[in-house]
Amino acid sequence: MLNTSITVFIGSIPITLRTIIINEGLRRRRWTIAATSLLIAASTHAGDSHQYTISVDASLSKMTVAARFSTAVTEISARSEDAPQILDAAYDCDAGEKLDTRGRRLVLPKAGITCLHYRVDLREGANSGRLSRILDPANIVVSPTLWMWRPRLSAADEIHVQFRLPDNVQVSVPWQPLNDVDNSFRLVASPQSGIAIAVFGAFDTVVVDVAGTALRIAILNSRSDVDTPAVAEWVRETAGIIALAYGRFPNTSARIVVIPVGVSLWGGDSAVPFGRVVRDGGETIELFINEQRPVSEYYGAWTATHEFSHLLLPYVQRGQRWISEGFAQYYQNLLLARAGQYTEIHAWQELVDGFERGRQSAPDRSPNAATADGERSARMKIYWSGAALALMADVELRRRSGGGESLDIVLDRMQQCCLPSAGTWSGVDLFRKFDTLVDEPLFMDLYRQYADATGFPDIRRLLEQLGVRAEGGEVRLSDDAELATIRRALTIPDPRTSKRATDER
Numbered sequence: 001m002l003n004t005s006i007t008v009f010i011g012s013i014p015i016t017l018r019t020i021i022i023n024e025g026l027r028r029r030r031w032t033i034a035a036t037s038l039l040i041a042a043s044t045h046a047g048d049s050h051q052y053t054i055s056v057d058a059s060l061s062k063m064t065v066a067a068r069f070s071t072a073v074t075e076i077s078a079r080s081e082d083a084p085q086i087l088d089a090a091y092d093c094d095a096g097e098k099l100d101t102r103g104r105r106l107v108l109p110k111a112g113i114t115c116l117h118y119r120v121d122l123r124e125g126a127n128s129g130r131l132s133r134i135l136d137p138a139n140i141v142v143s144p145t146l147w148m149w150r151p152r153l154s155a156a157d158e159i160h161v162q163f164r165l166p167d168n169v170q171v172s173v174p175w176q177p178l179n180d181v182d183n184s185f186r187l188v189a190s191p192q193s194g195i196a197i198a199v200f201g202a203f204d205t206v207v208v209d210v211a212g213t214a215l216r217i218a219i220l221n222s223r224s225d226v227d228t229p230a231v232a233e234w235v236r237e238t239a240g241i242i243a244l245a246y247g248r249f250p251n252t253s254a255r256i257v258v259i260p261v262g263v264s265l266w267g268g269d270s271a272v273p274f275g276r277v278v279r280d281g282g283e284t285i286e287l288f289i290n291e292q293r294p295v296s297e298y299y300g301a302w303t304a305t306h307e308f309s310h311l312l313l314p315y316v317q318r319g320q321r322w323i324s325e326g327f328a329q330y331y332q333n334l335l336l337a338r339a340g341q342y343t344e345i346h347a348w349q350e351l352v353d354g355f356e357r358g359r360q361s362a363p364d365r366s367p368n369a370a371t372a373d374g375e376r377s378a379r380m381k382i383y384w385s386g387a388a389l390a391l392m393a394d395v396e397l398r399r400r401s402g403g404g405e406s407l408d409i410v411l412d413r414m415q416q417c418c419l420p421s422a423g424t425w426s427g428v429d430l431f432r433k434f435d436t437l438v439d440e441p442l443f444m445d446l447y448r449q450y451a452d453a454t455g456f457p458d459i460r461r462l463l464e465q466l467g468v469r470a471e472g473g474e475v476r477l478s479d480d481a482e483l484a485t486i487r488r489a490l491t492i493p494d495p496r497t498s499k500r501a502t503d504e505r
């Protein structure tokens with residue numbers, strides 16, 4: 001249960017209470033379950049630091065942006081090709097000159113500019129997206145790629161963004177919040193793995209504590225009711241499962257956006273039809289829910305656990321996502337067992353079924369080649385070959401160290417050194433890095449052996465050693481097998497790293 005204090009936003013003033021208040025002045029109640037402060041100290045850094053002040057009107061139709069650059073900038077662009085269509089006007093505010101656009105760029109004087117003002121037709125931007133037909137119009141989704149005109153950021157640069165919003169308007173952006181009350185954020189370089197969304201208007205903002213990390217959740221308003229406390233508790237529990245990998249949530253500034261889409265958008269009857277991780281300006285996990293289904297059904301869907309598992313790795317380039325998908329598949333099943341949602345045998349049934357689907361998928365292609373071909377022809381190869389490698393590495397690490405090392409520990413060290421990462425990693429970058437985090441390298445050996453080899457990594461003997469036997473497709477576990485102790489350790493939390501996570505749960 002949610003046993004923390006509750007903060008209700010009345011206007012922009014947070015009032016902390018133990019009970020829920022319904023603010024009659026707002027269309028809906030909005031409340032924050034504040035577990036820990038989101039306060040993040042501003043870092044000192046060597047690069048440019050630009051200042052943006054962004055205002056949105058109460059009807060969510062117009063956005064006004066005032067930007068001050070720390071040095072004259074000679075190039076300003078927006079990421080979306082549609083951005084110029086919703087740009088009302090842009091000015092060089094030092095010279096008082098109107099600026100033209102050429103494609104996605106502003107045409108700037110040769111010496112550059114230090115001051116930029118522009119207006120955006122926010123509502124038009126929202127209406128161009130599919131979510132506008134599904135969500136309550138009191139909250140709108142408009143990606144920053146449509147309205148954020150800015151210089152390119154090097155790794156050392158940052159933009160401080162301060163939103164000035166009317167009392168009934170909240171904002172959710174992927175950027176790092178600088179505090180939990182005044183809507184200011186820090187935008188730094190990121191892999192831009194996809195297009196992150198921004199949300200404006202009336203929606204629920206909840207902060208939950210996951211193994212000591214304050215996770216921000218935006219729960220958007222659909223045209224039908226969403227059970228906010230129950231949905232927030234589901235997200236908290238599911239995110240908590242990830243802490244069973246090594247005792248912490250991988251990213252302290254991740255943002256979660258829950259998007260109620262009913263059955264209208266992504267079809268199907270699933271309670272959680274779709275999810276994705278977007279590493280654009282920060283790490284966002286988008287969870288699409290069917291709010292017409294009871295929240296109890298969300299717990300049975302593995303979509304959210306899979307998406308959260310992606311955060312255990314940095315962003316791996318799209319052409320090699322058999323690594324990120326495979327590690328997520330592997331961890332999602334182990335972690336659901338560690339959390340008690342799967343029995344040990346069920347986790348192995350899922351893994352063995354997956355490996356078999358992977359083995360049958362595009363057998364004449366290697367993982368790298370199959371991923372380059374695209375998902376349609378080799379989906380199961382993309383989703384399971386990396387899981388087989390993860391299993392091989394995990395078992396070998398545990399076997400040769402007598403349990404002293406494990407994939408959990410490698411990922412723990414990876415998080416400490418490198419996550420969240422602003423970069424895009426190749427498979428070789430990642431496996432080389434992993435090899436520096438263990439006593440004796442093994443990841444690059446696995447990569448060389450399997451990444452460009454046709455067929456599927458042969459793990460039949462390994463499964464046998466672990467005491468995992470599939471007879472007629474049905475898994476049986478044997479505790480007499482040579483590596484049965486290692487197998488059992490995979491599906492229980494490691495007491496060295498997960499004590500804190502289990503305490504929190």
Ligand SMILES: [Zn+2]
Nearest residue numbers: 306310325328
């Ligand atoms: Zn995935």
